[in-house]
Amino acid sequence: MSGFDQLVTFVRVADIDRSSAFYGGVLGLELVRDQGACRIFRVSGDGFLGVCVATEPFEPDDRVILTLVADDIAGWGERLAAAAVTIEKPPTDYPEFEITHLFARDPDGYLVEIQRFWEHLG
Structure with a gap:
């Protein structure tokens, strides 16, 4: 296998x-x-x-976070705002996890995180 x-x-x-x-x-x-x-x-x-x-009614679940990793978090924040996307949390440093990130909502209400690791994974 x-x-x-x-x-x-x-x-x-x-x-x-x-x-x-x-x-x-x-x-x-x-x-x-x-x-x-x-x-x-x-x-x-x-x-x-x-x-x-x-195929049936549903409610988005906040236990699910779709995280996309990118370098320019501020730029993504500007792009999402320009597209009238709901920003839940603006670009923020999070020292505990050594990341900078933002949270937004997709059209169905799913939580989308765009995140930059201060040190790249792998």
């Missing part, structure tokens, strides 16, 4: 076009597969995010 090749995280959404506009347009993620009711975006390398139309 070999290890894992890729990571895909899926979230349920109410409106796939609205979510695609957020993840593909506002965040600039590349759409790599359109399966109709699900669309998969490349976050980086072999890491992907899938959005799928919910």
